[in-house]
Amino acid sequence: MGPAVGPAKQAAGAPHAVDRLAALLADDLAAVDAIIHQYMASPVGVIPNLAAHLIDAGGKRIRPLLTLAAARICGGGGDGARKLAAAVEFIHSATLLHDDVVDVSSMRRGKKAANVVWGNSASVLVGDFLFARSFNLMVETGDIQVLDILARAASVIAEGEVMQLAAANDAEQTRERYMAIIEAKTAALFAAAGKAGAVAAGRPGVEATALDTYGRELGLAFQLVDDALDYGGLAATMGKNAGDDFREGKVTLPVLIAREAGDESERAFWRRAMGGERDDDDFHRAVALVRRHDGIAKTLEAARAHAAHAKEALNALPANAYREALADLPDFVVDRAY
Numbered sequence: 397m398g399p400a401v402g403p404a405k406q407a408a409g410a411p412h413a414v415d416r417l418a419a420l421l422a423d424d425l426a427a428v429d430a431i432i433h434q435y436m437a438s439p440v441g442v443i444p445n446l447a448a449h450l451i452d453a454g455g456k457r458i459r460p461l462l463t464l465a466a467a468r469i470c471g472g473g474g475d476g477a478r479k480l481a482a483a484v485e486f487i488h489s490a491t492l493l494h495d496d497v498v499d500v501s502s503m504r505r506g507k508k509a510a511n512v513v514w515g516n517s518a519s520v521l522v523g524d525f526l527f528a529r530s531f532n533l534m535v536e537t538g539d540i541q542v543l544d545i546l547a548r549a550a551s552v553i554a555e556g557e558v559m560q561l562a563a564a565n566d567a568e569q570t571r572e573r574y575m576a577i578i579e580a581k582t583a584a585l586f587a588a589a590g591k592a593g594a595v596a597a598g599r600p601g602v603e604a605t606a607l608d609t610y611g612r613e614l615g616l617a618f619q620l621v622d623d624a625l626d627y628g629g630l631a632a633t634m635g636k637n638a639g640d641d642f643r644e645g646k647v648t649l650p651v652l653i654a655r656e657a658g659d660e661s662e663r664a665f666w667r668r669a670m671g672g673e674r675d676d677d678d679f680h681r682a683v684a685l686v687r688r689h690d691g692i693a694k695t696l697e698a699a700r701a702h703a704a705h706a707k708e709a710l711n712a713l714p715a716n717a718y719r720e721a722l723a724d725l726p727d728f729v730v731d732r733a734y
Contacts, residue, residue: 442518450510463484465718494523559576581619642674651682
């Protein structure tokens with residue numbers, strides 16, 4: 397039986413990987429934060445207040461950091477890369493606001509979700525505002541190719557969210573469909589964040605492809621860890637309530653592993669519970685079954701495989717401090733589960 401996932405600890409090979417990357421990009425990141433606050437300003441008071449509730453809640457800014465680092469690895473940077481990084485954060489924030497409404501979430505980043513404080517309508521509309529501001533920023537860079545990359549990513553993310561919504565309470569969901577969903581709803585923005593940084597730096601070929609692959613594999617690892625944590629994490633370390641995926645009828649990899657390995661009575665439980673007939677007490681049995689069949693450990697093993705692929709992709713890039721910093725991120729993403 398795999399161990400339960402406990403509070404996050406420092407990864408032996410990559411302590412404070414995000415903090416080190418943020419320190420390396422401190423000037424860029426400060427400029428990005430200033431751009432974010434400038435562009436989320438509005439005379440309609442609820443817009444900056446609601447946006448700040450999420451954006452200033454302590455997110456690690458991994459996606460904009462990826463855009464900034466990608467540009468710097470490729471010899472670029474400056475105002476254009478910073479605006480793209482801010483646009484990436486706006487896209488991410490908008491999707492979180494919309495997700496919390498769709499999922500009826502009550503917690504985000506360790507505090508009440510915006511939809512709980514301001515209501516669903518305001519959260520959706522402010523999410524729309526942030527999407528619009530992201531496109532303002534993309535246009536201001538004057539680079540049609542990066543606009544295309546991020547616009548395509550935004551549409552793929554929306555498709556992924558609709559795919560996930562359509563798959564809710566589908567007890568027969570397959571691994572292939574699950575992977576397609578997380579690639580679209582999570583990994584696509586990581587991939588676009590890396591590729592856009594390289595293209596903005598004038599490296600649309602090998603470097604852009606490598607950073608696209610790096611981001612995609614990093615994003616897959618990130619989502620797999622999140623899905624493992626839902627069956628073995630703590631709200632304090634996750635920033636959201638454990639069991640949300642189960643209560644929303646999302647058939648994630650830990651469930652797929654347990655379902656495939658279980659006997660007929662266990663499969664009947666999953667058919668009933670993930671088919672929509674469940675109560676809060678069922679979550680305790682779900683956790684027990686996931687642990688019995690090493691669903692958490694095997695999901696984290698899959699995350700480690702994607703993290704390794706992400707690091708391999710960096711071999712095509714110039715060796716410098718930024719590449720070295722990005723090489724630490726995949727281990728950090730996986731090891732936050734322990």
